[in-house]
Amino acid sequence: MNDIVLSILLPAYNYPEGIHKILSQISEANDDVKDKFEVVIYDNSSFESDVKKEFEYYKNNIKEITYKHYYPELGPSDNWNQLIGNSRGKYFILIHHDEFPLSDDFVVEVLKKIETNPGVDLILLDCFLMNKSKRLITRHIPTWIRIFVIKFFPTYLFRRNVVGPTASLIIRKDLQPTFDKNLKWLLDVDEYFGLFRNKIKWIFCKDIQICSYVDRGNSLTSSLGDDIGSIWKKELIYLAEKYSIKSPWLSKWHVLHLVDTVGWSFMRLFTRNISFILNRFGFYPISKEKVKKAFDDNC
Template identity: 25%
Template sequence: MKVAVCIPAYKNVQYLRRVLDSLVMQDYTDWELVVTDDSPDAAVEALLQEYQGRLPFRYYRNTPAQGMPANWNVCYDKADAEYIKIMHDDDWFTTPDALRKMAEALDQHPECDFVFSAFRECFIDHPGKEREVHCSTFYRQLLKQDPVHLFQKNFIGPPSGCMHRNRPEYRYDVRLQWLVDVDFYINLLRHKPGFVYLDEVLVNIGISDLQLTKSCHGVRTVEIPEYFYLLRKTGEQSLQSLYVYDFFWRLMRNLGVRREHELYEAGMQGETPAVVKYILKCQRPFPFRLLRIGALNKILVGLSFAGRPRK
């Protein structure tokens, strides 16, 4: 098969039916569905049996459950196809040609391993509330320059909006949760620079108030260990980018960090990067309320960046 649609499932049968229905309507035929199930019961398997003959699927029950994102990797390891299209069980395709358009984009660009599209956020807890998300020309240019600019903002979006070539080195780091998708994108695009962007909403993304991204935002003991772990993986030289520097400046400000020991108390491992020590020193004389004034903050970031440690 050309494409493996990988669904790492966990209990959400009511949402899973929606993505399966969106797969039934696809006009592309060179694909198969791979489902790896972390659920504590047989509800997912029972639902799939309803699609016998309508969907070309392979089902695997994880015993024991793998958890997120390990289950994503299990699903990838089961895939035999040339391309992988991950779909989380609360996301779904918007049009019958969505799968075909992504696959054709990779077919037409053999120099690239990665394609992503615009998407629509659908707020599950607020029926009717939707928001389209497109990747601007500016953000695409930043991505071409260096994928570490994803520190500033994940302007690619969630994994369900992406398709990529099936290579063993493209796997998710199980030590991450909050930043697992950003880490994956940086790893892939550093391994194989170049991408295709489709400025068309091909996927709906289910957004819930209970999702991990909601519960982790602004939590020191989540954000600090993961951002500094990712910084070590990408290299401290990433802080020489103004956009990455600006992100860590805002991270320290938004989390209310003043001193280096607070980073360790929050769970950071290893040495504090010299540039981060410098950021803390630059911010210390100013009350946080002043650092949140947009114009003043931009001036301080610009001036301090000019004097940053270069090593």
């Protein structure tokens, strides 16, 4: 009988330190929940790297943990689809190696949230961005913007990803659409739109937080380099045809794009400057303990 409630899925790629940071926190989950979650690592590294060593180190601390190395490597969509398809949990979270929970009690808190919200389809977590070189931690997007877009204008996600990384979502597995192999840049956004355009039961959980390491090299974004603009335009055309919808956010240019750019620039200028000043004086949007752990590679 499968009692796994939560599958924590980790696509890895040449960054064992990131896997260590995730597993070091997950491994602290108490014995009461050890039978209720699993960790699945699919390693897409160019060679069988130190990611496997991290698995070997933590496999005695995490009851349900599996590792698989792919060579030749799978593309992102294939790796993510394989992870989800082979997971056993009723719910899953897809955490990339440059993302990590901001709480030692992450697994326990997620399982509590699922238990106290029976029938929930999706849980949206609070999301923060860490720029390690500049010692900055800021909220990804103001919460009200995330919720407003998701509730009323999910097509706007094709213009701007206000949801955040895939680690921002706890998703009921039987709702998950397959990641589209034809996409590179809008791969996650396509997933979000496919979920939120339907009438699903979702909740926002401010007290469970995830963080994304934005200035680390060798990420999917950095691998696309200067081609992002052209890839984005091509994918917008593809998605407009895929969903058979007409939207200003799925066109290559629209007058609303200019209005959006101006408004967004002012908003980001204000919020980022405020965050920068507050961070410089030691004020962060999370506790000092969480700040210390976020910047520490060893925990």
